[in-house]
Amino acid sequence: MRLRNKTWAKPLIAAHPELILVRPENMASQWQTRFDKEQPLYLEVGSGKGQFIVAMAQAHPEHNFIALELQEAAIAMILKKQVALKLPNLQLVLGDGADLTDYFDDSEISGLFLNFSDPWPKTRHEKRRLTYRNFLSQYQAIMKPNALLQFKTDNQGFFEYSLVSLNNFGMTFELVSLDVHHDKRVTDNVPTEYEEKFSADGGRIYELVAHF
Numbered sequence: 001m002r003l004r005n006k007t008w009a010k011p012l013i014a015a016h017p018e019l020i021l022v023r024p025e026n027m028a029s030q031w032q033t034r035f036d037k038e039q040p041l042y043l044e045v046g047s048g049k050g051q052f053i054v055a056m057a058q059a060h061p062e063h064n065f066i067a068l069e070l071q072e073a074a075i076a077m078i079l080k081k082q083v084a085l086k087l088p089n090l091q092l093v094l095g096d097g098a099d100l101t102d103y104f105d106d107s108e109i110s111g112l113f114l115n116f117s118d119p120w121p122k123t124r125h126e127k128r129r130l131t132y133r134n135f136l137s138q139y140q141a142i143m144k145p146n147a148l149l150q151f152k153t154d155n156q157g158f159f160e161y162s163l164v165s166l167n168n169f170g171m172t173f174e175l176v177s178l179d180v181h182h183d184k185r186v187t188d189n190v191p192t193e194y195e196e197k198f199s200a201d202g203g204r205i206y207e208l209v210a211h212f
């Protein structure tokens, strides 16, 4: 998902340091101070326009959430929503999922979501996939033991790659679903923007839930 540049994005981000941080490298172990209450912290890497993380924060006031996004124009869309909603349990980060261990302390995260991450289908781009082993080792560092990694995609090839990558890393699967929207085991699915568009056209959604 590539978004057109938004001239209002930078000034909006600069105006709301209480809601968003840009490539925060001095926040490790300090994240709870950004929220009203100290409670389990959940992270989404690649939040897009934020439909999922906003819905999760609304549905789970007993958890704190961070939306991490690489694209300024995308995180600014989430910020716009959050400026209106002021959810006390949602914080935003403009940054790179490749730098997670700079942003977070060991075991700071209670759960991590990857939704419709870019599949990078070319073999020479394998290292960019968010389920490549270098990313997994960062997730492992910042996640609590047994915290769950939840991954959804519409891309069969990327799903199969991820299944193998997580398995080779020694992860344990709690759920492997080949059709989330018709799977009786999945009772609490929160759809993302991309997911709604894709499944409206009849596409299948795959999901992995696993821990280290």
Ligand code: SAH
Binding pocket: 001, 045, 046, 047, 048, 049, 050, 068, 069, 070, 071, 074, 095, 096, 097, 098, 115, 116, 117, 118, 192, 193, 194, 195
């Ligand atoms: N989760 C949303 C968006 C999916 S598109 C949805 O399901 O609708 C994938 C998103 O991941 C894009 O917005 C892209 O900018 C972001 N992204 C890709 N690589 C990233 C990285 N290394 N760190 C953070 N975000 C990343």
